[in-house]
Structure formats: C-alpha cells, structure tokens
Amino acid sequence: MHSEWIFNQIESLKIKKKINLLDFASGNGRNCIPLSKRNIIITAIDKDEEKLNKYKNINNINTICFDLETKEEWPLIREYYDVIIVVNYLFRPKIKKLTNLLKKDGFLFYETFSKGNEKYGIPKNPDFLLKDKELIDIFGEELIPLSFYDGKIKGKNISIKQMGGFKKGVFKKTPCY
Numbered sequence: 001m002h003s004e005w006i007f008n009q010i011e012s013l014k015i016k017k018k019i020n021l022l023d024f025a026s027g028n029g030r031n032c033i034p035l036s037k038r039n040i041i042i043t044a045i046d047k048d049e050e051k052l053n054k055y056k057n058i059n060n061i062n063t064i065c066f067d068l069e070t071k072e073e074w075p076l077i078r079e080y081y082d083v084i085i086v087v088n089y090l091f092r093p094k095i096k097k098l099t100n101l102l103k104k105d106g107f108l109f110y111e112t113f114s115k116g117n118e119k120y121g122i123p124k125n126p127d128f129l130l131k132d133k134e135l136i137d138i139f140g141e142e143l144i145p146l147s148f149y150d151g152k153i154k155g156k157n158i159s160i161k162q163m164g165g166f167k168k169g170v171f172k173k174t175p176c177y
C-alpha cells in the first residue's frame with residue numbers, strides 16, 4: 001500500500017502537464033508504480049537491484065541502481081525534478097543535497113520515522129529517526145516549508161513519523177527600515 005500522505009500532497013498540486021518525479025530510495029515501488037500511471041515521469045533510485053528489477057520495465061519509470069551513501073556523486077540531474085518524494089529513508093550526511101536536484105518552484109515531500117518510534121517498532125536506531133523538527137532544520141533554510149507533522153500514525157501498527165512538504169522558491173524578504 002502506498003503512502004497516503006504522499007499521495008494527498010501530490011493530489012493537492014493539481015498537476016495538469018507532464019512532470020518529472022524522483023522517488024528517492026524507492027524500494028519495491030509501492031509509491032512510484034501507481035504514480036507512473038498519472039502523467040508523471042518517474043526516476044526511481046535505490047541500491048537494491050532485485051527490488052528495482054520488478055518495475056524497471058514499467059512505462060514512465062526509469063530505474064537507477066545506486067548506493068546513495070558513498071562519496072560518489074548521485075547520478076541524478078541537478079534542477080531537473082518537479083517533485084521529489086522520500087519515504088522511510090534517512091541518511092543525514094548527504095540528505096541536504098536533495099534541494100539541488102529540485103527545479104525552481106519544485107516540491108519536496110519527505111516522510112519518515114521520528115524520535116519516539118522506537119517504543120512501537122523498527123527502526124529504533126537513532127540514525128534512522130528524525131529528531132524534533134529535524135526536517136524543518138534540514139530543509140527550512142533553502143526551501144519554503146508548506147506543511148509539517150510529527151506524531152502518531154495509526155495504521156496496522158502504530159508508528160511515529162515526521163512529514164514535511166517544502167517548495168523551492170524565493171523567500172520574499174520584508175524590507176528592514
């Protein structure tokens with residue numbers, strides 16, 4: 001089952017033209033496969049070739065098998081993506097670089113586990129759990145925050161997650177007299 005929050009965010013964009021979407025650490029494709037049927041051109045990147053092989057031949061999906069956590073530069077095009085989604089993945093040392101991949105006026109929708117989740121299930125390792133307001137701290141300087149949630153998600157199991165929606169754009173600075 002796809003992420004409902006991600007789909008609601010994309011729905012809210014009321015997309016009419018073809019757009020480029022990056023599914024970052026796309027896993028088994030539960031999000032990008034259904035999105036590929038909606039006038040969306042997908043780049044799906046993950047290190048797990050076996051997972052990618054299951055959807056590499058689907059129309060509108062271009063899969064890239066790559067380890068996102070090495071010193072090597074990501075094989076992704078700068079300022080190319082209208083929308084980037086990241087679900088249930090966190091690698092702090094390089095995550096800020098996502099903003100370089102967004103087009104002007106592009107959107108980033110990020111959903112992953114946060115502090116407190118360890119009480120309910122995996123992940124429990126703090127490396128994979130966002131700290132308080134961390135998505136805002138990571139992206140809020142370069143992107144404009146649009147939506148933010150940090151708390152309980154009731155599904156089959158309870159989890160604690162942070163979800164942040166951001167837009168690339170120009171901050172309108174208020175003149176200072």
Ligand SMILES: C[S@@+](CC[C@H](N)C(=O)[O-])C[C@H]1O[C@@H](n2cnc3c(N)ncnc32)[C@H](O)[C@@H]1O
Pocket residue numbers: 024025026027028029030031045046047048051066067068069086087088089
């Ligand atoms: C929990 S899954 C989430 C997958 C997908 N985003 C979803 O929501 O279903 C995490 C994914 O991150 C990928 N991943 C973990 N470390 C990675 C790395 N170093 N480079 C690329 N992908 C990685 C895994 O292969 C896995 O598919």
